[in-house]
Amino acid sequence: MPKAIIYYSQGGTTDLVAKTLAKNLNADLFRIYDLKNREGFKNRIFASISAFREAKTDIVPAKVDLTGYDTVYFGTPTWNGNPTPAILTIIDRCDLRAKDVILFATMDANNGESNVNRLEEKVRLRGARVIESFTIQTKNKSPEKLVSDTEAIIKIKDLKMY
Numbered sequence: 001m002p003k004a005i006i007y008y009s010q011g012g013t014t015d016l017v018a019k020t021l022a023k024n025l026n027a028d029l030f031r032i033y034d035l036k037n038r039e040g041f042k043n044r045i046f047a048s049i050s051a052f053r054e055a056k057t058d059i060v061p062a063k064v065d066l067t068g069y070d071t072v073y074f075g076t077p078t079w080n081g082n083p084t085p086a087i088l089t090i091i092d093r094c095d096l097r098a099k100d101v102i103l104f105a106t107m108d109a110n111n112g113e114s115n116v117n118r119l120e121e122k123v124r125l126r127g128a129r130v131i132e133s134f135t136i137q138t139k140n141k142s143p144e145k146l147v148s149d150t151e152a153i154i155k156i157k158d159l160k161m162y
Helices: 013-025 041-053 085-093 112-125 143-156
Strands: 003-008 028-034 071-077 100-107 129-137
Touching (some): 013 100
Parallel strands (some): 003 071
């Protein structure tokens, strides 16, 4: 079953999780880039407000063709308990009818579950069936620890089954 992993990463931890998933699950990767500057203290405050408001943003690629994929992963950092504008934008642009979806969120502290819950609502509205979800706490973890935590989730959630 062909798998696609669509994700947004700003600081690199979600990127590492997505790449670990792709390597272990033999999935295609689609990294979404937000064209709005999200770096620096002031921009991060505005980014959190945008995430809370579920504002859309300009992204590259603008769309991902999911024809031929049975299972689609969506991954995003958690911004103030919410998914990022970039991932919400791409979800709204994808045809998810009859797709099995697995959601994941990275987080420094808490609120990853509220992020995943909101993602679940969004993809269900697009016609998807959510078959699994998970969060990964990233604060103060080395890249090696993030990889091992992701590999542990793959085993615990039996993600190779999908």
